[in-house]
Each structure stands twice: as structure tokens, then as C-alpha cells.
Amino acid sequence: MTKQQVSIFWFRRDLRLEDNVGMYHALQSEHPVIPLFIFDTDILNSLPKNDARVGFIHESLSKINTKLNAIGSSILIKKGTTIEVWKSLFEEFAISEVFFNKDYEPYAIKRDLAIEVLAKENNVSCFSFKDQVIFEEKEITKSDGLPYTIYTPYKNKWLEKYKSMAPLQEYITLNYLFNFHKSNFDFLTLAQIGFDKSDIKVIPHNLTQISNYHETRDFPAIDSTSYLSPHLRFGTVSIRKLVNWAVRKNDVFLSELIWREFFMQILFSFPKVVTHNFKSAYDGIQWRNNEEDFKRWRTGTTGYPMVDAGMRQLNATGYMHNRVRMVVASFLCKHLLINWQWGEAYFAVKLLDYDLSANVGNWQWAAGTGCDASPYFRVFNPDIQLKKFDEKGIYIRKWIPEFDLGYAQPMIEHAFARDRAIATYKAGILK
Missing domain, CATH: 1.10.579.10 (DNA Cyclobutane Dipyrimidine Photolyase, subunit A, domain 3)
Structure with a gap:
């Protein structure tokens, strides 16, 4: 029997169904889309078995899976080294295209390159997209094309470029969720992944705290923190929605988001750091x-x-x-x-x-x-x-x-x- 042609969307630092660039493009492809997450043992093996971040990833995936179940789909969870998992996926499914959002850390760049090479060997097309930042890699540079190493001029160029395209486009993925592959994949438990539940929990984010951020940000006794940082790290919130919102609400908070991208481009341009x-x-x-x-x-x-x-x-x-x-x-x-x-x-x-x-x-x-x-x-x-x-x-x-x-x-x-x-x-x- 001929296998059904499918596309795969690979979740990484983008654990949400809303305003997800790579997912949006995957759902526009001509084949049903299998959503995938890989618990990478090259990363997991260095972590304590009660690592709260692994628990948060698992919990976020569970929420996604529940939403997918409501439309007759499910998320495929795998555990192992990424290269071995992908080798098995190319054997198990008739994959036509692979979609994912970019990651700019040295390990991720090397990992993704290896998967792209493997995909090419299997005659599969790979498509990657900017999602976790507003401006990536070499989009904000000095006039000579070199990266900024001082924050303030970087911020000024960032703001100048943002204003030329504001408000940022948000990707309405929810209209296309029915293009996910009809499936009922087993959802691995935390124990099956090899981890225990942690007593430490990620706190839900609170955007209402941002409006007076500039007045309260330095006083730890005032619990005025947005608690957004873990959600930004794992992509349970969209940076585009957040920046569009922050621009209207608080310049100081926006500056912190720009610092985040400044350090990302420093790491990308100077991996020795x-x-x-x-x-x-x-x-x-x-x-x-x-x-x-x-x-x-x-x-x-x-x-x-x-x-x-x-x-x-x-x-x-x-x-x-x-x-x-x-x-x-x-x-x-x-x-x-x-x-x-x-x-x-x-x-x-x-x-x-x-x-x-x-x-x-x-x-x-x-x-x-x-x-x-x-x-x-x-x-x-x-x-x-x-x-x-x-x-x-x-x-x-x-x-x-x-x-x-x-x-x-x-x-x-x-x-x-x-x-x-x-x-x-x-x-x-x-x-």
C-alpha cells in the first residue's frame, strides 16, 4: 500500500498554535501536517531528572495536544537524538516537506544543518522561518554590514526598522488547523521520557504588569514582574504580539525585549562568547x-x-x-x-x-x-x-x-x- 504523503512541522522553541510562522506555512502546504516534538537526549542527558523546564515543555505540549484532539489530530512525541529520530521518521512516513522555525544557538545551527542534509538525502524539502525574534541574524547591522557590539545604536536601528513595518504581521494559524493530519498518536508521559514532576512551576505570564514596568522594575518586593521570560524562552507566547503590545504600553519594557535580540545577534555573530x-x-x-x-x-x-x-x-x-x-x-x-x-x-x-x-x-x-x-x-x-x-x-x-x-x-x-x-x-x- 502506498503511504500517504505528509508534511511535518517540527516544534522547538515555539510551543503554541497561535501566530506561529513555520506552522502557518506548513499548514499552507498541499499535504496534511504532522506536528512533531523531539525530546532530544543530547540535551536531556545533562539535566536533573526533576528539571522543571522539561516539565513545563511537557505541560505545554499536552495543552497543544488537547486542542489538536478536539479537531481529530494529535502531536507526535519522540525521544532520542534528533538525527536518529529523523532517520526513523523518514522510514515510517512518506514525508514530502519539513517545516520548522529557526534557532540561532551554535548547537541548534549544527543540529538543523545535519537534519537538512539528511532530508536532502531522502529527497525531502526543508523550510525554516524566522519566528522567535523580530529581527534575526544580519537584519540589524551597521552601515558597513558588520554587527553592532554596542546596545544603544543597535536599539536605535532596531526601532527605526520596526517603525517602517509596524504593526508587525501576525500569522493567523487558527484558520488552518484542520489541515493537520488526522491521527491519535500516543502522548508520552513525563515518566516515559525519563523525568519526574518538579515542585518548581512556571508561573503564568501577566501582561497587565507591563504598563508601569518603568516605575516598579527595580524593586523586588513589589511583585510587578510579568513572568514572561520562560514563556518567551519556550515560545508559548508570540514575540510579534508581545512587541506590538509593548510598543503601545511601555518603552522600557520594549527596551528589554530589544536587549534580548541584541544578545542573540551577538551570540550568532560571535559564537566564541x-x-x-x-x-x-x-x-x-x-x-x-x-x-x-x-x-x-x-x-x-x-x-x-x-x-x-x-x-x-x-x-x-x-x-x-x-x-x-x-x-x-x-x-x-x-x-x-x-x-x-x-x-x-x-x-x-x-x-x-x-x-x-x-x-x-x-x-x-x-x-x-x-x-x-x-x-x-x-x-x-x-x-x-x-x-x-x-x-x-x-x-x-x-x-x-x-x-x-x-x-x-x-x-x-x-x-x-x-x-x-x-x-x-x-x-x-x-x-
Whole structure:
């Protein structure tokens, strides 16, 4: 019997049915579309078995599957290395075309290239689309075609280009959902994927918080966070809808979305930043990298309330307030002289919104070794930050219940740490 010709739409960082570019184009193809998600063991094998992000992906896919079931379709879930999964798919189905949205991280670029080569060997066409960003790769460049390495001119060019095409086109996929393949694929449980349910949950996003974002963003005790970042990371919200909305509501919030794309294009243009300083002149810094100091930072027992509250919030919830992130990162790199890569790796395990480009970009910003970074001689004073942004101690008491019982002394004196950091950086900067 001749197999039915099908197209496949491959979900990755776009876990939604609404305003999904690659899906929109897949549903315009002449063949019924099988929606696919692959739990990639090359990624899963490095994660703890109760990783909350895997649980969130599974939960998001379950919601998609429920919607598809209502129209007689279902999502195909596979587990394994992507190359082996695709080899089996080309044998199992008569695939005519494959559609997916682009990913710009080094691992993803290499993975997708391998799948495109495999598809070509099987006489299958591959189509990829821009979906998780407004402007990708080389769309925002200087007049000479080189990438921006300073945020402000990048932002100005970004806004100029956005205004020339605003409002952004949104892709009305919901009108075409009946073009999905009629199916009833088994939906793998979390246990079948090899994971356990986590006590940590991704909080639903709240766009109503954005309107006064510029007034409240620096105060961790005011729970004014939109909680959008994990949803942006895994694509349960559309960046086009969000930007069109943010442009009307809050310029400061829009700037944060532009920072996200700035770091993405830095990673794409300078992939070395994953493992090396953007500013190679800082390669000579002699980090102390003391294991015991790192443990106290990780566990929130440094004796600096703002630092400790932030780390305890991260460990307990997978979230950390943006202002607090700057304080804890500066403390690790400047006060303790621990390489930013140690902090970046720890955040990569703990953050629900972990995104390689933003994580590397922000850690190098804090360490002073990245593009458009905080200068090396800027050393946050955690006590002053506490007085400015949590004057009544509401945030720190939430995460440090023992605070009023006589809190621990700081593990290092600020003035000493600041002087040591500046001297170490001066000595380490390569001329």
C-alpha cells in the first residue's frame, strides 16, 4: 500500500498554535501536517531528572495536544537524538516537506544543518522561518554590514526598522488547523521520557504588569514582574504580539525585549562568547575560583542579605528578580573573584528562563568582560543596593526568615573586596 504523503512541522522553541510562522506555512502546504516534538537526549542527558523546564515543555505540549484532539489530530512525541529520530521518521512516513522555525544557538545551527542534509538525502524539502525574534541574524547591522557590539545604536536601528513595518504581521494559524493530519498518536508521559514532576512551576505570564514596568522594575518586593521570560524562552507566547503590545504600553519594557535580540545577534555573530570573554583583553584576569566561596554564594549564605535572598529565591523557584540578578552576579565576579563562567553554568541549571545568549551576555556584562559591559571598576555595594531597592526589607525577609534573629556577618568586607577586584582586573587586562 502506498503511504500517504505528509508534511511535518517540527516544534522547538515555539510551543503554541497561535501566530506561529513555520506552522502557518506548513499548514499552507498541499499535504496534511504532522506536528512533531523531539525530546532530544543530547540535551536531556545533562539535566536533573526533576528539571522543571522539561516539565513545563511537557505541560505545554499536552495543552497543544488537547486542542489538536478536539479537531481529530494529535502531536507526535519522540525521544532520542534528533538525527536518529529523523532517520526513523523518514522510514515510517512518506514525508514530502519539513517545516520548522529557526534557532540561532551554535548547537541548534549544527543540529538543523545535519537534519537538512539528511532530508536532502531522502529527497525531502526543508523550510525554516524566522519566528522567535523580530529581527534575526544580519537584519540589524551597521552601515558597513558588520554587527553592532554596542546596545544603544543597535536599539536605535532596531526601532527605526520596526517603525517602517509596524504593526508587525501576525500569522493567523487558527484558520488552518484542520489541515493537520488526522491521527491519535500516543502522548508520552513525563515518566516515559525519563523525568519526574518538579515542585518548581512556571508561573503564568501577566501582561497587565507591563504598563508601569518603568516605575516598579527595580524593586523586588513589589511583585510587578510579568513572568514572561520562560514563556518567551519556550515560545508559548508570540514575540510579534508581545512587541506590538509593548510598543503601545511601555518603552522600557520594549527596551528589554530589544536587549534580548541584541544578545542573540551577538551570540550568532560571535559564537566564541559561549566559552570566552567577548573582550579578549580580559583573558589575563587571575580569578580566585575558591570552591568554598562559590558554595556560600550558591546556597545564599554570604552574609549579604540582597545576595542571599536572591540565591535562595533562585534555588526555590527558578526565578530571580532582574535587579537582584545584577547584584548577585557582580558579587560573584567582583567580590569573590570567581570566573563568570561558574555563575553562568549554575544559572543555566537553575533558571526557568535560561537562554544561552542572554545568560552569557548578562554574565559577561556583570563581569565587565562582555560587549557594552559594565566597566570593571564598577562594583555594586550589596548593602547600598538593599537600602535603595528594598529599604523596608520586605524582599529579604521573605527569603531569609532568620534575618531579624541576628543575621550572619558578611563573608568579606565590601571595601576590601572592591579594592582587590579593581587591582586584580588592572593587573589582568592585557595591553
